[in-house]
Amino acid sequence: MWESSFLQLLQIAVVLVCAPLLRGIINRMKAIVQSKRGPSIWQPYRDLWKWLHKGCVTSEHATWVYHVAPIFTFITPLIVAMLIPVLTGYPLPYAFMGDMLAGGFILSLGGFFTSLAAMDTASTFGGMGSSRARVVSFLAEPVVILVLFTVALIAQATIPFVVNQTLISADYLYNPAHWLLAAALFMVILAEAGRIPVDNPSSSFELSMIEASRTLEYSGQELALMEWGGSMRFFVLLTILLNVLTVPWGLVSQTNTTVLAVLWAIVTLMIKMVVICAIITVIESSLAKWRFFRIPEFLGAALILAAIALVAFYLTHTA
Amino acid sequence: MILIFLAAHGIGEPPLLATQLLQVSGVILLLTAFATVAVRLLTQVIEVYALQSLVLALIALIIGYFTGSTDLYLVAVLTILVKCIAIAWILRNATRRLHLQREVRPYLNIPASLLVCIFLTVLAFFVSPAVVAPGTFLNEPPLAISITLVLIGLFLLSSRRQAVMQVIGLLTIENGLFSGAIAIAYGMPLIVEFGILFDILIAVMVMSLLVTHIQRELITADTADLRRLKG
Numbered sequence A: 001m002w003e004s005s006f007l008q009l010l011q012i013a014v015v016l017v018c019a020p021l022l023r024g025i026i027n028r029m030k031a032i033v034q035s036k037r038g039p040s041i042w043q044p045y046r047d048l049w050k051w052l053h054k055g056c057v058t059s060e061h062a063t064w065v066y067h068v069a070p071i072f073t074f075i076t077p078l079i080v081a082m083l084i085p086v087l088t089g090y091p092l093p094y095a096f097m098g099d100m101l102a103g104g105f106i107l108s109l110g111g112f113f114t115s116l117a118a119m120d121t122a123s124t125f126g127g128m129g130s131s132r133a134r135v136v137s138f139l140a141e142p143v144v145i146l147v148l149f150t151v152a153l154i155a156q157a158t159i160p161f162v163v164n165q166t167l168i169s170a171d172y173l174y175n176p177a178h179w180l181l182a183a184a185l186f187m188v189i190l191a192e193a194g195r196i197p198v199d200n201p202s203s204s205f206e207l208s209m210i211e212a213s214r215t216l217e218y219s220g221q222e223l224a225l226m227e228w229g230g231s232m233r234f235f236v237l238l239t240i241l242l243n244v245l246t247v248p249w250g251l252v253s254q255t256n257t258t259v260l261a262v263l264w265a266i267v268t269l270m271i272k273m274v275v276i277c278a279i280i281t282v283i284e285s286s287l288a289k290w291r292f293f294r295i296p297e298f299l300g301a302a303l304i305l306a307a308i309a310l311v312a313f314y315l316t317h318t319a
Numbered sequence B: 001m002i003l004i005f006l007a008a009h010g011i012g013e014p015p016l017l018a019t020q021l022l023q024v025s026g027v028i029l030l031l032t033a034f035a036t037v038a039v040r041l042l043t044q045v046i047e048v049y050a051l052q053s054l055v056l057a058l059i060a061l062i063i064g065y066f067t068g069s070t071d072l073y074l075v076a077v078l079t080i081l082v083k084c085i086a087i088a089w090i091l092r093n094a095t096r097r098l099h100l101q102r103e104v105r106p107y108l109n110i111p112a113s114l115l116v117c118i119f120l121t122v123l124a125f126f127v128s129p130a131v132v133a134p135g136t137f138l139n140e141p142p143l144a145i146s147i148t149l150v151l152i153g154l155f156l157l158s159s160r161r162q163a164v165m166q167v168i169g170l171l172t173i174e175n176g177l178f179s180g181a182i183a184i185a186y187g188m189p190l191i192v193e194f195g196i197l198f199d200i201l202i203a204v205m206v207m208s209l210l211v212t213h214i215q216r217e218l219i220t221a222d223t224a225d226l227r228r229l230k231g
Helices: A002-033 A043-052 A064-083 A093-097 A100-120 A124-155 A160-167 A176-192 A220-246 A259-286 A292-315 B002-009 B016-038 B042-067 B071-096 B110-131 B140-159 B163-185 B190-218
Strands: none
Touching: A002 A043, A002 A064, A002 A093, A002 A220, A002 A259, A043 A220, A064 A093, A064 A100, A064 A220, A100 A124, A100 A160, A100 A220, A124 A160, A124 A176, A124 A292, A160 A220, A176 A220, A176 A292, A176 B016, A220 A259, A292 B016, A292 B110, B016 B042, B016 B110, B016 B140, B016 B163, B042 B071, B042 B163, B071 B163, B071 B190, B110 B140, B140 B163, B163 B190
């Protein structure tokens, strides 16, 4: 089946190519909201081009972990992109390699190596950033597990391709459990991707950085891989939110695999991404970064939403 | 009385729209209960309480529409007038004159309080199958939500220091009992509803007067300082 393999490669290519665009769109929208003109949406591509043509300067204390981390950060989102419905509504050849739980663990593998590498350079800001990022991750983990378990309960499966068909069926579309889960997962994505209110992605104040300080020591091609991997991780997380939980429409179906359908799938994916970037821009422009000790409250609220979703599921199924 | 009511109106399987609307309203009610525990500013807690009472009035309206009982329409209107408008106004006035506008040091901090509330919700869902009236419109789940509201109200009452937060806890208990009555018995007899609404109105007025006087005497409305009988 050459077309399934081709679509699989195309999925990876779409994630690779379109991921830096998200950061560009969010920065441009934020500037427009503030009545400024803002950088062009293609600016992240120019940054990547610039970094790829520069050499790396490495700390003398760095070991192999420091050099291996950019590779892991770059590859893990691409592996997860094979497991989730990016373009197609039906499972492609490698989609049964792992389910949603495996996807979550593969993404945290990349985060694990990034945290180790930040401490590897013996810089104080890296160590601080690593410990803070680990706190955010471990607080977000119960929420992710609860969301995955509730989705598995509702859909009786953990493969994303099965789950999204169940969640948009007539029983569950207007079910409060479905939307509470989407809200809880959105809050976790804001925390994991380091957006406001958890972390300011554009701050230059190292003492307050969480995500950004982990890439502080990198330069040149390794920095390009780290930044690109970070953007792809954000893109993959948003794709899971959009194409699995919330709006899985516009995907290519098994009976209709034409070039036009594939192009339409790419266009609808980008439209959904632009809409969610607008929502993130509104959130970023209305709130300020919260104190670090308020992050447990933020993720606690996400846990409450996921727990109420579970309760609402039982509410609508024992009647 | 319920069986006579049911036989007179011939109620069988509830229509899908009613079930969906009631599910959504029930979940919003649960969310407002958690929100009263999670916020710190007193003015925000009063707004959340007003929203909770509004959702209750909507539930009464929906059930009144689908079962055809006009009593529930009157109950819904009265709930909005007394709880959303009058009580919220009285509490807001009382809060305006306080020095401390937020709950600064509750006995249990907020993330831990939220975890306790999750535990209370699960407890309520385990308890409610034993307390169900057969043959009603919507069986167990709304009863479980009412018990959750009562438990969360009790928890608020016991774990907060600010007098206004304790009043909100009491009012949440009353909201829980009110929604329980609607879930099991399509509302209580109308005269009981009038009586209860009037009672809580007077109770809130007296409490707001007391809070202002306590504040004048002791500079603070923190109930942790009210340990001695003599000033």
